[in-house]
Amino acid sequence: MKRTLCVALVFQLLSSGCAVLGRQQKDHRLNPEAVAKIQPGMSKSQVTDLLGAPQDIIFSNREHDPLREHAYVFEHTATLYTAIVFVFINFGNSDEKRDRVIVFFDENGRVQHVGASLRASEASYGFPFGA
């Protein structure tokens, strides 16, 4: 399906010069191998050595220790744009997918859980139709 779409888009580009493909990326890419190395019990510095600085820190907001770091959020966003101009009708498509890793820490600052959804590479060019 993707191959057919690519052939169609290339043909369109060559024949009339009115198809545009665009890509936008935000923040650093996340290395799946580094993400897989994060295990429960690791310290915060071990996590940041592997993944770098987090984009966001979620604090506990509890009464007795409001500034305890509850979780680190690492994120990379990829957006692929398709624009096709047919004289009077223009079609656009934008697909945004993210790599997102959240590392939860316990009260001793050790890794408790890791959640990883690496889906940035699933972003695709396309038409504004279909599922």
Add this chain to the structure above:
Amino acid sequence: MKARRGARAAAVLALGSILSGCTLDITRVRGGSPIKEKDYEALSVEQTTRADTLALLGTPDKVEWKLGKDYWWYYYADYINAGLRFQIPPPPFDSYSGYRHNLLRLSEESDAVSSLALVFDEKEVLLQKSLRLSETYTPPDPDAVRSRFVVSPRFDYSVDLYGDGDVDKFSDIFKNGYRAGLDFGWQMAPVATLIIGGSYEEHQGDHFGDGSGGSASAGDLRLYQAEIGVRLGIPLRLIPDILDFDKVMRELFSDDLRKAVGWRLYLQGTTGFTVNSSVDVSVNGVPAGNLYGAGIGLSGGLGAGIEYSSDRFSAFAGVDYHSIDPFNDGGSPLEDDPGAFQALLVGGGVIVKF
């Protein structure tokens, strides 16, 4: 006669301006990953843990921790922005009227976001769950037919020709003719088919004034076209509900081609190139070379009509406006520096899907 010609020219000019100045933009925006209803059902209050949830749903899009409770949200956005813009003057000139959609602007972002909210207690066990699916959400059908190739032979007859052939109008230089074509396509959704095709068009030459009181006659014009484009099919049953945006989006987002049946309005836009034959000309019965030289030019078309579709077969009838870049100078003594050749064609064809 002059007044009638003037009125017709004005009407054609107005139609051309409206068509070329009007732009319909359809943009689909998707953000995040779809939320599956069955995943939501797999979450059990007072049983599922935070770790189970991470394993099942992946990372949440938003996390807040307040007074010992974890609040998680998962979001998925899928919506269409549609807008109609009228530009003065029409493209490719710079617009005096701006580039925003000034006739129609539809966006339903807020209703087209699915969200799943979860609350965990201090023991990391699910305390509360809630789901809101977009109005346009429909459960995926595993038996859906998601793409098909199509073949479509068609035949059209031109009812009028437009454009300035320099020495005279094209409608005086050539007679109305026919066009026969064959399109191949890939139906990627019930409403949309990507098409690539070719056609042969022929117009017999006619007698016309040579511009200096004499008479001239043109040879036949033959056109060979290769174009690519998109064909949209809108079910007639959707027309009364066209302002019900959720219904329209459900139709656009459907990927089951088995739904592309019944009576439909179609709209087709194509662009590509056309090769034209040279056109002989005689002045007062004496051969005078070529009125237009053979050449190749960009061309484009816009068609609309009605079709009836069954699962594997469609038949359609409609009108098609087609425009071809000016032909080459043929080197005859007549004025032969023409404008774009345009034709209004009426016809129909069939579509076989496999």
